Amino acid sequence: MEQGVIVNDHPANYEDEIWHGSGGTTLRQMVFGMNDGLVATVGLVAGLIFAGSSKGVVLGGTLAAIIAAVSSMALGSYLATQAEVGYQLAQIRRERREIEEQPHEELNEMRQIYHGYGLSAQEVDIFLSHFQRDKDLWLRLMLRDELGIIPESFENPWKNAGLMALAVAAGSLPPLLPVLFGSSPKHVFVWVLIFSALTAFGLGGVTARSTGKQWWRSAISFLIVATIAAAIGMGAGSLIAPLFG
Numbered sequence: 001m002e003q004g005v006i007v008n009d010h011p012a013n014y015e016d017e018i019w020h021g022s023g024g025t026t027l028r029q030m031v032f033g034m035n036d037g038l039v040a041t042v043g044l045v046a047g048l049i050f051a052g053s054s055k056g057v058v059l060g061g062t063l064a065a066i067i068a069a070v071s072s073m074a075l076g077s078y079l080a081t082q083a084e085v086g087y088q089l090a091q092i093r094r095e096r097r098e099i100e101e102q103p104h105e106e107l108n109e110m111r112q113i114y115h116g117y118g119l120s121a122q123e124v125d126i127f128l129s130h131f132q133r134d135k136d137l138w139l140r141l142m143l144r145d146e147l148g149i150i151p152e153s154f155e156n157p158w159k160n161a162g163l164m165a166l167a168v169a170a171g172s173l174p175p176l177l178p179v180l181f182g183s184s185p186k187h188v189f190v191w192v193l194i195f196s197a198l199t200a201f202g203l204g205g206v207t208a209r210s211t212g213k214q215w216w217r218s219a220i221s222f223l224i225v226a227t228i229a230a231a232i233g234m235g236a237g238s239l240i241a242p243l244f245g
Helices: 015-020 023-050 055-101 103-116 121-133 135-147 157-181 189-211 215-244
Strands: none
Touching (some): 023 055, 023 189, 055 103, 055 135, 103 121, 157 189
């Protein structure tokens, strides 16, 4: 975040307010990345096996796809976060400039916002008189109440990219492990499905604990998505293989 944009004294930074942390961001990155890695890999492994590929082809092709997916998803997460933070910083600069150049219009906007909260005209005037003496506070509340921007909650592009890379890699491994340690891809295909199903079920359960939903509903939804991916991969492998002999 740029220096001097806004004073950093949001309650999220207080030691006794640790529940305001970035757990939601971490959870989103991990769930999205692991689900993407799992679904893509189980579909690819299933397709290659049903196409009659050898163990070397399945391992080589899947590992190459995993590396590409990890790189692509991490880069995409970095760029998306960077673009979002850049947009929000531009909004902060615009609001700061408007407070300096058009203070009366900005005060009227805040007056309308706080009237909408149910405050009396006298209470609003007290707030506004304080804003004029403390422009940093004025800016923070303008950002929060008018634009929904909380600078202290900005995400770190590098952190998000790293989390995404780890999540995609972790989600991609379970469908590949049976092939890696088995003698023949076809002989271990049932274990590919079992490992993938257990991973999807576990991921859904962990997500449910963080969101407060029933764990078995979330687990089943993840399992269904992974099953659909495997079915598509098997169907594609069975249909495409005969075309290439």
